[in-house]
Amino acid sequence: MKTDSLFYRLFQTFPSIFFELINRPPEEANNYQFSSVEIKQTAFRIDGVFLPATGEENPIYFLEVQFQPDQKFYSRFFTEIFLYLNQTELTNNWRGVIIYPSQSIDTGETERYIELLNSGRVRRIYLNELDSTTEQSIGIETIKLVIENESSTETKARELINQIRSEITDEATQRELLQLIETIIVYKLPSKSRQEIEAMFGLSELKQTRVYQEAFQEGEITGKLAAVRPMLALGASVEQIAEALGLDVEEVRKAAQPESSN
Secondary structure: OOHHHHHHHHHHHOOHHHHHHOOOOHHHHHHEEEEEEEOOOOOOEEEEEEEEOOOOOOOEEEEEEOOOOOOOHHHHHHHHHHHHHHHOOOOOOEEEEEEEOOHHHOOOOOHHHHHHHOOOOEEEEEHHHOOOOOOOOHHHHHHHHOOOOHHHHHHHHHHHHHHHHHHOOOHHHHHHHHHHHHHHHHHHOOOOOHHHHHHHOOOOOHHHOHHHHHHHHHHHHHHHHHOHHHHHHOOOOHHHHHHHHOOOHHHHHHHHOOOOOO
């Protein structure tokens, strides 16, 4: 799994963590919708965009996760932002947030963009510099697990799992967090199988619960419905897709309908 995909899933599931990360009240996530945005008629895609709810004057947040050195990163980053602003009908102000594992990866050429970087519009976050001296929220500790040394990943993950089980009382939220932790551990410990990781951290018992089974079935159906449009684009008929995915024809037809624009 690519690192940006990992962060996309994290912020998609728990958008409040993003606002904690930029020192804003986590409740602000209730006023936003998070998504990945492809800019029309270009090859650009922004990792994540927090769009304010309709009628809200809050800023648009453009998020990029950069875990590899890239000399042209800032050129691409600001091009994506200004192209999007040119195409959108939203008139909200904007902010940029870039997540790096450390300053050593921040190697992009900045001379032509220094005024923007110093304007307060753009915030660069280095995960290895997040304050470890004070008590951190579960969300921030989950993000920090992504850059944890492999030698200490098991210990840190076990501490975080125990913290989640003791502090998170909502069963659905606890399940989602534990699933996310499992995904991060799989990413961090590629030599171990998912079954080994489940046994190592006692996660196998989670998958026997009714809430997990129901959520798994719901997620499986969502994944199948998301595959409908790409399969149509490849020339498959509604009937063929329904048979291949084990869905009703009517479900496929509904999934094939274009989303209404606001």
